[in-house]
Amino acid sequence: MAAAIRLxxxxxxxxxxxxxVGCLVVRDGVIVGRAVTAKGGRPHAETQxxxxxxVLAQGATAYVTLEPCSHHxxxxxxxxxxxxxxxxxxxxxVTDPDSRVSGRGLAMLRDAGIDVETGVLEKEGRAxxxxxxxxxxxxxPHVTLKLAISADGMIxxxxxxxxxxxxxxxxxxxxxxxxETDAILVGGNTARADDPELTSRLPGLEDRSPIRIVLDPxxxxxxxxxxxxxxxxxxxxxxxxEEDLAAEAVPGGFAFxxxxxxxxxxxxxxxxxxxxxxxxxxxxxxxxxxxxxxGGAATARSFLDAGLVDRILxxxxxxxxxxxxxxxxxxxxxIPAQYVxxxxxxxxxxxxxxxxxxx
Ligand code: AOF
Ligand code: ZN
Numbered sequence: 437m438a439a440a441i442r443l444x445x446x447x448x449x450x451x452x453x454x455x456x457v458g459c460l461v462v463r464d465g466v467i468v469g470r471a472v473t474a475k476g477g478r479p480h481a482e483t484q485x486x487x488x489x490x491v492l493a494q495g496a497t498a499y500v501t502l503e504p505c506s507h508h509x510x511x512x513x514x515x516x517x518x519x520x521x522x523x524x525x526x527x528x529x530v531t532d533p534d535s536r537v538s539g540r541g542l543a544m545l546r547d548a549g550i551d552v553e554t555g556v557l558e559k560e561g562r563a564x565x566x567x568x569x570x571x572x573x574x575x576x577p578h579v580t581l582k583l584a585i586s587a588d589g590m591i592x593x594x595x596x597x598x599x600x601x602x603x604x605x606x607x608x609x610x611x612x613x614x615x616e617t618d619a620i621l622v623g624g625n626t627a628r629a630d631d632p633e634l635t636s637r638l639p640g641l642e643d644r645s646p647i648r649i650v651l652d653p654x655x656x657x658x659x660x661x662x663x664x665x666x667x668x669x670x671x672x673x674x675x676x677x678e679e680d681l682a683a684e685a686v687p688g689g690f691a692f693x694x695x696x697x698x699x700x701x702x703x704x705x706x707x708x709x710x711x712x713x714x715x716x717x718x719x720x721x722x723x724x725x726x727x728x729x730x731g732g733a734a735t736a737r738s739f740l741d742a743g744l745v746d747r748i749l750x751x752x753x754x755x756x757x758x759x760x761x762x763x764x765x766x767x768x769x770x771i772p773a774q775y776v777x778x779x780x781x782x783x784x785x786x787x788x789x790x791x792x793x794x795x
Contacts, residue, residue, distance in 0.1 A: 529561025
């Protein structure tokens with residue numbers, strides 16, 4: 437199951453709104469079929485792994501990270517395919533909360549005389565499926581707050597755009613995180629001060645950039661900035677105040693800025709940027725299952741205050757910023773009690789501490 441979960445991560449961020457599921461078909465201790473949900477969400481993992489196994493699937497064990505589906509959706513049910521292939525045993529990590537499945541897949545397999553075990557490595561399985569589960573159960577994306585802080589607890593320097601806090605290895609890891617997430621969000625101040633691009637730029641991961649979202653109540657995103665300039669290649673969503681959006685067209689005013697941004701390929705979403713709960717459900721309706729919040733301080737604080745952060749990644753660099761620094765809303769010392777420390781990773785001189793709370 438651990439191998440199936442690792443395999444499932446291959447397409448994390450590429451299968452929305454479907455989860456990225458891993459499946460291994462094992463016969464006499466040998467893996468005879470392996471697959472992950474295809475890019476775009478279909479075909480599902482099981483049918484591909486069974487196709488690879490062919491006749492060797494007879495009497496084999498299938499390890500699947502999510503309960504095999506039981507519904508006729510875009511594809512026929514995977515449970516039927518497992519039964520038809522003559523699999524003897526199915527081992528599942530997480531049951532599927534999708535109301536079309538939720539236990540029916542397991543029941544179909546058991547009714548056909550297949551030995552079924554569930555809940556195997558469930559904690560790890562749920563972590564790999566966190567975005568899918570959150571969207572299904574709470575109708576919002578799973579939210580990761582990522583902050584890079586200096587040794588003296590600062591996230592940047594006032595009036596100075598981007599400041600290097602972590603080194604190149606940690607920054608490469610951030611690009612991996614971006615590739616895995618459906619969307620990335622920053623506040624309007626950060627978009628203006630830092631002029632970030634927010635894409636995934638590691639070799640081999642360039643086609644896996646997330647949708648970029650900016651909280652931009654007054655539509656003040658600079659037209660010559662990196663976000664707007666690249667909006668026709670990687671989508672940008674500007675979240676503007678709904679009331680202002682409805683206001684009448686004034687030359688040079690809000691409606692004008694909206695149409696200029698439209699022309700540059702930036703989509704404007706009318707939604708109160710201060711009501712983060714309603715914003716997140718709007719994003720979930722668009723199929724966004726995972727969201728990474730990359731700052732700045734005020735945006736991070738508002739997500740924390742609204743109780744909308746599921747996972748915290750605190751990258752810490754060795755240098756100090758000093759008196760002109762912008763204080764981080766979070767340091768190791770004030771992580772709220774509901775988050776548990778799950779791991780520490782080292783990236784060169786930098787450290788990343790991960791904290792999470794249960795779904
Ligand atoms: C599986 N194996 O690899 C995945 C599953 O729209 P459809 O027909 O593709 O169905 C989407 C649902 O299928 C999704 O909500 C979830 O319940 C399940 N995803 N199931 O057996 C897979 N990706
Ligand atoms: Zn399926």
